[in-house]
Amino acid sequence: MQQEVVLAMLAKEPSQGFQLRARLDQALGALGEAMNDGQIYVTLGRLEKAGLVVRQHVPISADRRGPKVYELTATGQERVSEWLGEVSWPKPDLAEFHLKLIAAAAAGLADPIGIVDVQRRELIRRLREAQRAAMAESDGSEAGLLLEGITLRLQADLRWLEACERSWTDRRKRS
Amino acid sequence: MNEEESVLLARGLRKEYGSGEGLVRAVDAVDLEVARGETLAIMGPSGCGKSTMLHLMGGLDRPSAGELWLNGSRIDRLSERGLAQLRRHEIGFIFQAFHLMDELTAQENVELPALLAGRSPREARRRAFQLLDQVGLGERATHLPSALSGGQRQRVAIARALANEPLLVLADEPTGNLDSAATLEVLRLFEDLHTGGLTLVVVTHDERIAATADRMISMRDGAFVDETRLTGSTSGNLAGLIGLGS
Numbered sequence: 001m002q003q004e005v006v007l008a009m010l011a012k013e014p015s016q017g018f019q020l021r022a023r024l025d026q027a028l029g030a031l032g033e034a035m036n037d038g039q040i041y042v043t044l045g046r047l048e049k050a051g052l053v054v055r056q057h058v059p060i061s062a063d064r065r066g067p068k069v070y071e072l073t074a075t076g077q078e079r080v081s082e083w084l085g086e087v088s089w090p091k092p093d094l095a096e097f098h099l100k101l102i103a104a105a106a107a108g109l110a111d112p113i114g115i116v117d118v119q120r121r122e123l124i125r126r127l128r129e130a131q132r133a134a135m136a137e138s139d140g141s142e143a144g145l146l147l148e149g150i151t152l153r154l155q156a157d158l159r160w161l162e163a164c165e166r167s168w169t170d171r172r173k174r175s
Numbered sequence: 176m177n178e179e180e181s182v183l184l185a186r187g188l189r190k191e192y193g194s195g196e197g198l199v200r201a202v203d204a205v206d207l208e209v210a211r212g213e214t215l216a217i218m219g220p221s222g223c224g225k226s227t228m229l230h231l232m233g234g235l236d237r238p239s240a241g242e243l244w245l246n247g248s249r250i251d252r253l254s255e256r257g258l259a260q261l262r263r264h265e266i267g268f269i270f271q272a273f274h275l276m277d278e279l280t281a282q283e284n285v286e287l288p289a290l291l292a293g294r295s296p297r298e299a300r301r302r303a304f305q306l307l308d309q310v311g312l313g314e315r316a317t318h319l320p321s322a323l324s325g326g327q328r329q330r331v332a333i334a335r336a337l338a339n340e341p342l343l344v345l346a347d348e349p350t351g352n353l354d355s356a357a358t359l360e361v362l363r364l365f366e367d368l369h370t371g372g373l374t375l376v377v378v379t380h381d382e383r384i385a386a387t388a389d390r391m392i393s394m395r396d397g398a399f400v401d402e403t404r405l406t407g408s409t410s411g412n413l414a415g416l417i418g419l420g421s
Contacts, residue, residue: 121403127386128405135363135387139356148355151383158382162220169395 029143326357
């Protein structure tokens with residue numbers, strides 16, 4: 001998880017660790033379970049060291065202090081704005097799989113179509129998991145939108161595998 | 176499993192068109208068993224024979240060779256009349272384009288198969304209400320299809336497919352005309368029906384349906400080339416896929 005994500009989730013208001021955690025859970029649904037609290041606190045510690053957040057007591061009144069909360073510094077605010085404006089997108093690594101098929105066929109080490117089949121089964125299992133998680137979300141939930149992205153991406157990968165299978169089947173017929 | 180225990184059983188099923196040089200083997204010596212309560216997805220590219228396969232299973236078309244059994248009775252040799260009876264009573268169909276009657280309300284659409292099967296109007300009506308309720312459209316019973324969304328129309332069509340408590344429901348690209356949200360509606364409904372014991376065979380391009388089935392078969396050039404059983408199997412690393420988790 002990127003530090004900037006944790007930083008940006010703090011931008012709404014100064015928060016305690018558990019409030020931050022709740023905000024992430026709301027956005028991620030069942031996927032949030034994969035994150036442990038430790039990761040979040042380690043990240044907060046790094047951000048504090050880097051001068052992007054401070055941890056201090058909120059004053060409730062002149063003589064009473066509330067719990068310690070994490071708050072963005074001016075530099076932290078700036079970093080969040082920069083991050084929101086950045087254009088980045090996760091890259092799938094298809095070249096490795098493509099070259100695996102070519103190497104397997106060239107050396108006669110394995111059947112490319114067999115490799116495609118195994119890969120397809122694995123992706124279908126992942127899609128099953130994502131789809132079931134999506135079905136368990138209520139309509140319009142934040143996590144549901146993320147799961148839709150995951151299922152669409154897996155569908156695209158599966159379609160490419162279908163193209164791989166077609167192409168390797170044709171090559172086998174020609175040779 | 177044998178023909179006594181499976182809802183549907185095919186042995187050496189073939190469907191050929193044309194002859195000589197122009198011979199097309201749309202379905203080429205297919206063996207298949209569908210267990211009671213199972214959801215099976217048949218996937219494959221256009222022209223692989225999956226729709227022909229569905230037509231054979233539903234008695235909409237006759238095989239050129241092979242045997243087909245439904246609930247222990249052989250159906251590949253039935254007369255036209257016998258096939259019509261079979262389609263009316265034992266099999267429910269769901270299509271990509273819904274095929275609802277535009278001038279009938281949702282409820283009337285769902286009543287229709289029961290009336291055609293000879294049930295009393297009262298009984299047909301009661302069953303239609305119950306089914307529309309089950310698919311979450313009880314409050315839309317009096318709407319015409321034109322007043323319903325795509326996902327709702329498909330749910331009406333699913334209710335209609337269930338009107339005569341069929342042994343087997345066959346679906347041809349049921350989410351082909353639906354957006355993501357409506358697809359989710361239909362998948363949730365299929366899941367509910369699966370829990371209720373429905374036997375369902377879906378032919379589809381849609382990987383999302385295939386992924387939620389109990390079993391997935393890949394079809395190419397008229398033959399089954401791969402089979403994956405999906406129940407109980409998860410990779411358990413969904414979060415890792417999107418860069419969450421350690």
